[in-house]
Amino acid sequence: MTSVLIVDDDRQLLRALRVNLTARDYQVLLAPDGATGLALAGRHRPDLVIVDLGLPDMDGVEVVAGIRGWSSVPVIVLSARHTEQAKVNALDAGADDYVTKPFGIEELLARIRAALRRAVAGGNEPVVRTETLTIDLAAKRVERDGATVRLTPTEWHLLEVLVRHAGKLVTHRQLLREVWGPACETEVNYLRVYLAQLRGKLETDPAHPRHLVTEPGMGYRFEP
């Protein structure tokens, strides 16, 4: 189910949004302030985020920037500010859309659909193949020499990030942010442990990996 995180302190608006979104089969997460919003975003990985600029604890632009630091989830900004500068700031901070209050709920829903449609279209990389491996990102399936391999959720998440950037180096920081959230950016040990597990399951010779390559001091790379 598609999940939407709403960061806003306007109870009335919150309720209206929740009712409308729930009725259309979105899973709704609510955060009354920026700090909670960032924490929820890191923890639950919503498919879309709606941020109000006027939050009690911090500026909505900071929330947008905070999310953009580690995720490319679509972000729609709501605001009562009509000034051009506010819009430019929010959009340049990484927001995908800017809707000024008051707005019609149907318009917001249409903009949500548009943002989600793009996100789905953009992340379209179905199947990656090597001589021994078949990785189906959409189906979340990995085969090695024809046999499906069982991966734990974390193992899969890690592999997914690496495969999405196939051929490119992914830094420790980036991997940790994507898989464990921004709070664990320094836990480089996790990577060692899980890369070892992935190699054990996927590589023909785990001691000399051909696809899950270490770039010492920098990060890891999936080599197709």
Place this chain on the structure above:
Amino acid sequence: MTSVLIVDDDRQLLRALRVNLTARDYQVLLAPDGATGLALAGRHRPDLVIVDLGLPDMDGVEVVAGIRGWSSVPVIVLSARHTEQAKVNALDAGADDYVTKPFGIEELLARIRAALRRAVAGGNEPVVRTETLTIDLAAKRVERDGATVRLTPTEWHLLEVLVRHAGKLVTHRQLLREVWGPACETEVNYLRVYLAQLRGKLETDPAHPRHLVTEPGMGYRFEP
């Protein structure tokens, strides 16, 4: 260069957009009506399309739908219609954004940047080539005569700074600050050691470097 197709029949608006977009180094294509717009979109494959809803020959929504039939290029709709239904129709037809007239040019530019950012997310990082070298900044990969060269983090960082300023001289101070931090601005020795290592790995004749050139007393220069 990023190309933008504008489908609109309002001459005054067209001129304003063309001037502003050209000044920001976009290549601008103009179409006065929907049919021309669709033809140009098919022929030139622009990176972004701006469509006015009020066209002389057809509804802008049809243009959007026509483009969406075969392309996922970002589309921004302009319109004087403020009704919610118009917005919903355009967005659901496949538009990425809907801007109501009158609008500020800065806002539109910010929305263009946002749409382009999404579309090319990660796609546009430069690759520098010479006869013997291929340096892919995004993938953090260096090839020499087809074989990938292993670089340590510091070596890569140094090379990256030099390549980012390709052709230009980079001072000792600047390099040290970028790679080792402001505290090491005087440790010129570091540069000698690491330039020697880079030359050993990248230059055909390390004693007479062709690409990693010393500018005595000043700094170093990467010569493409």
Place this chain on the structure above:
DNA sequence: GGGTGGCATCAAGAACACGTCAAGAACCGC
């Protein structure tokens, strides 16, 4: 011709990063 400053090269110890293992904690389905 000798001195000087900037540069390249070399080498070695210290510091760091990696893979591996193992054990306890947390979580899940039943």
Place this chain on the structure above:
DNA sequence: GCGGTTCTTGACGTGTTCTTGATGCCACCC
């Protein structure tokens, strides 16, 4: 609650990378 899986965390041996100082080369200037 209980058994099995998954996640976290710490420790260790090994290999690599960084730092640092010493040495020799060259061009330039006196």
